Amino acid sequence: MAVYTEISDEALRAYLAEYGIGELVAFRGIAEGVENSNYALKTTAGDFILTLYEKRVDPAELPWFLGLMRHLAARGLSCPQPVAARDGEALRELCGRPAAICTFLPGVWPRRVRQEHCAPLGAALAELHASGAGFAEARPNSLGPEAWASLLDGCREGGDAVLPGLVAELDRHLDGILREWPQDLPRGHIHADLFPDNVFFLGDESGVPRVSGLIDFYFACTDFLAYDLAICLNAWCFEPDYAFNITKARAVIAAYQSIRPLSEAELAALPVLCRGSAMRFLLTRLYDWTHTPAGAMVTRKDPLEYLKRLRFHEAARDVRAYGL
Ligand SMILES: Nc1ncnc2c1ncn2[C@@H]1O[C@H](COP(=O)(O)OP(=O)(O)O)[C@@H](O)[C@H]1O
Numbered sequence: 001m002a003v004y005t006e007i008s009d010e011a012l013r014a015y016l017a018e019y020g021i022g023e024l025v026a027f028r029g030i031a032e033g034v035e036n037s038n039y040a041l042k043t044t045a046g047d048f049i050l051t052l053y054e055k056r057v058d059p060a061e062l063p064w065f066l067g068l069m070r071h072l073a074a075r076g077l078s079c080p081q082p083v084a085a086r087d088g089e090a091l092r093e094l095c096g097r098p099a100a101i102c103t104f105l106p107g108v109w110p111r112r113v114r115q116e117h118c119a120p121l122g123a124a125l126a127e128l129h130a131s132g133a134g135f136a137e138a139r140p141n142s143l144g145p146e147a148w149a150s151l152l153d154g155c156r157e158g159g160d161a162v163l164p165g166l167v168a169e170l171d172r173h174l175d176g177i178l179r180e181w182p183q184d185l186p187r188g189h190i191h192a193d194l195f196p197d198n199v200f201f202l203g204d205e206s207g208v209p210r211v212s213g214l215i216d217f218y219f220a221c222t223d224f225l226a227y228d229l230a231i232c233l234n235a236w237c238f239e240p241d242y243a244f245n246i247t248k249a250r251a252v253i254a255a256y257q258s259i260r261p262l263s264e265a266e267l268a269a270l271p272v273l274c275r276g277s278a279m280r281f282l283l284t285r286l287y288d289w290t291h292t293p294a295g296a297m298v299t300r301k302d303p304l305e306y307l308k309r310l311r312f313h314e315a316a317r318d319v320r321a322y323g324l
């Protein structure tokens with residue numbers, strides 16, 4: 001459960017009084033997510049999500065994230081919209097944390113990814129990339145390749161207790177990834193965390209799921225567009241036994257390319273982008289695994305799931321392993 005900051009009834013009612021979104025009917029902490037504290041709010045005006053920003057979010061960057069969400073929605077992408085209080089400000093403070101209320105998106109995220117989810121996901125990613133164009137400012141990727149060595153350093157002490165020999169293996173992988181990392185690919189605003197739990201679907205019961213919205217833009221940044229695709233291949237195309245599902249990968253990539261064709265250089269870089277993306281999630285998970293205090297109300301994510309992916313990509317090397 002990711003509720004790092006508990007809110008009292010009184011504090012929430014006082015906070016809501018600053019908004020024009022009706023009276024509080026009910027609220028509950030949301031038992032998902034690992035980064036921020038999220039509450040589902042029901043007011044007399046409808047449903048909302050209240051987020052208290054914790055951990056890795058730099059408060060100075062919040063206006064960028066909220067601005068990107070507004071920009072994307074103005075171009076037709078379905079994503080949560082920051083709700084302004086009576087004074088026009090969406091970004092406020094609650095219980096000593098930066099906080100914002102966003103609109104509630106209908107839909108459910110797939111607990112088990114089926115092949116039918118993959119093409120809509122690929123298309124949604126390409127639409128996100130197209131819609132992001134024109135959002136003025138860039139935000140460097142604070143969890144990009146430049147950050148990985150120091151993240152790994154932060155895990156040196158506890159890493160081998162998770163798996164003997166892990167730190168040395170990661171040193172070796174990281175060395176190779178940084179040596180091969182591309183210098184010059186098409187860039188744009190990327191989501192950078194488009195895992196199944198951040199993509200909502202409707203219509204699943206008919207067997208033809210369609211994306212109803214994307215959430216959680218708090219890792220969004222400006223980076224290689226194809227890196228976002230690599231993140232999705234990692235998050236969507238491995239089976240529970242960690243076998244890579246090439247049919248799912250083909251579906252994601254083909255749907256993406258039907259909207260934004262990849263260049264030769266992007267295709268050639270896909271294997272190393274997949275290794276880098278596996279490394280990025282492995283490292284943040286390993287850091288959290290070894291640093292989360294006992295008793296914290298959060299379900300830590302297993303770093304070794306990403307070691308298995310990393311090993312797959314290292315063995316693959318060639319873009320044909322991804323169905324191309
Ligand atoms: N705008 C929204 N509409 C509906 N549900 C949401 C919305 N934002 C968050 N949620 C719910 O909260 C959960 C955690 O949100 P998320 O942004 O992934 O948290 P975190 O930032 O901690 O990773 C989601 O899985 C979803 O169930």
Ligand SMILES: N[C@@H](CCOP(=O)(O)O)C(=O)O
Nearest residue numbers: 033034035193195281285301
């Ligand atoms: N997707 C990341 C962790 C961030 O989680 P989210 O709850 O913000 O989507 C991972 O799986 O390691």
